[in-house]
Amino acid sequence: MTTGFAALPNTATCRLANARVPACLVEAASLASDRDGLALVDIAIDDGVIESILSAGLAPFEEQPIFDLDGGIVLPRLVDVHTHLDKGHIWPRRRNPDGSFMGALTSVAADREANWTAQDVRARMEFGLRCAFAHGTAAIRSHIDSLGKQIGISWPVLAELRAEWAGRIALQGSPLFGIEAVADAAHMQAVTQAVRAHGDGLLGCVTYMIPELDAALDKIFRTAIDNGFDLDFHVDEANDPAARSLEHIANAALRHRFAGKILAGHCCSLALQAPQDEARIVAKVKEAGIAVVSLPMCNLYLQDRQAARTPRWRGVTALHELKAASVPVMIASDNTRDPFYAYGDLDLVEVLREGTRILQFDHSGPDWAKAIATTPADLMGLPGHGRLRTGGPADLILTRARDWTEFFARPQADRTVLVGGKAIDRTLPDYRELDPLMSPDA
Incomplete structure (x- = not known):
């Protein structure tokens, strides 16, 4: 021995x-x-x-x-259900000027317009995959910025990398764009076609409180139902209690009797609701069959950031309350060395370690390892992972x-x-x- x-x-x-x-x-x-x-x-x-x-x-x-x-x-080997491989590692050429969410949005948009060729996206995505593989990751879902010309650039790259990495990392992609773009029929057609041709049966977008939110969600759900897609949303990534698009997503899922899988990421503002509002929203999320992934490191970095002021909260969602209600809960890497998060290395051991500290998983049950393993694997349809x-x-x-x-x-x-x-x-x-x-x- x-x-x-x-x-x-x-x-x-x-x-x-x-x-x-x-x-x-x-x-x-x-x-x-x-x-x-x-x-x-x-x-x-x-x-x-x-x-x-x-x-x-x-x-x-x-x-x-x-x-x-x-x-x-x-x-x-572990499962990373929410990443942004296409944004990864652009920090050296496009920093976040002030560490804010809006600073990140502006910087990424400028870099995407100036630099995101197929060669550039492929090189950075593959670099990220190599990091994740070395750390022990078996499966990754990456959100793919899907606006304008980028749809035709990034989705074929994703498909190529999925084939090349088969047997090492199971790679999935989900489209990412703001909810208001749903009103553009040409845009939705382009995204749907990209997912059909190169994707993994996933549709998604970023939701926030706009007047047309419910109508836009109805279009998203109808598109998903018509095409047999599952759904993956970025939700309420803000420290504003009035940000309640998570509840609207749950209502839409119930309204459409949606039978597919739904993942809601971030959901930061849920943690800032009054107790009775939080309990109502959590109950609807459970009823609608929605799973939730928190991104502890990125949201600790971005949320409640104000110049010359110490942050007052950790940016994460009400994960303990969701878990207590039997909502499937996960944590994941999110961004890597880009304007949304200047650090990270797609290392889920780090995510679990920091998530335990940020979200206080200790003293709350011995099964939180499922949040980077079995739970995201099941959500991704990977029962062997x-x-x-x-x-x-x-x-x-x-x-x-x-x-x-x-x-x-x-x-x-x-x-x-x-x-x-x-x-x-x-x-x-x-x-x-x-x-x-x-x-x-x-």
Whole structure:
């Protein structure tokens, strides 16, 4: 028996002994877990497939390499349900002038108009995918800016990358544009055609309180129903309690008896509602079958930012209340080194670590790991992802941390990522590779 990751062989058949796994991520197994929800197990891997997950010491001896993980936490490769690969890494050439939401909108619009060729978008999206893969991500949904000429540029790039990354990262795309654009029939036709030709059966937009909101939502829902699309919205990304488009989306879903999946992202203003209003909206979200993803790092960066003033809230939505109402809840990376978020690296271990701190997941149940694993996988229609199961792929993240406090105290930079039972090269791409695309801010 060998202890430690340095000795892991380049083999797809072995046994990982004394691994701690989140019981909430183990499918169809009854395991004794500790107060952190972690179970000590042995994982047998045969030809890149998980052959068994048994309580430590119960598996029969077999002639295969055995590696003692010494109680280290093992996760499945993770699922990032809300990103913006097409915006990623433009910060060096187009910064946010003041860190505000409007500053981000203006800067991205200017950069998109000036620089987003197919070559530029492809290079930055692939850079992001390489980062995510090295960190241990198995699936990504990216919103694709879908306005004017960009529709014809970015969607074919997405389709090419989806095919090229198949088997490494399952890639989905959802269109992104402001809700007022729904009134433009030509625009909606172009978006619908792009999704049919290059997409993943998803339609979405950014919602906010405009007079025509309900009529626009009716058009979105009718388009989705007519084409068999699911829906993915950016919702109420503001610190204004009057921003209640989430409730309007729920009403529209109920009005249309929508049977597809609906994901609402951000929903920041929900956390600022009066208690009775919050409870009413949460109940409607549950009734309408809407899932919610919070983007803790990006919204901490953007929301409640005023010059020379300390922020008073964390920018995130009422995720605990939604979860208590049995609404499926998730967290995700969102933006990466662009005007909406100057930092990040599409690392879901970082997202869970920072999300735990920002949203205070600790002391509130042991199953929050589902928010970056099984829950987004199910929402994305990927039942084989984000979980540990007999007969499933040995796609794993191995760490030396033995409990959650060790896991969250450090960035787990020494983690090992297995794909099909084999350790991958975790070398991250160098930012200098993008230098030819960059130029100083205009």
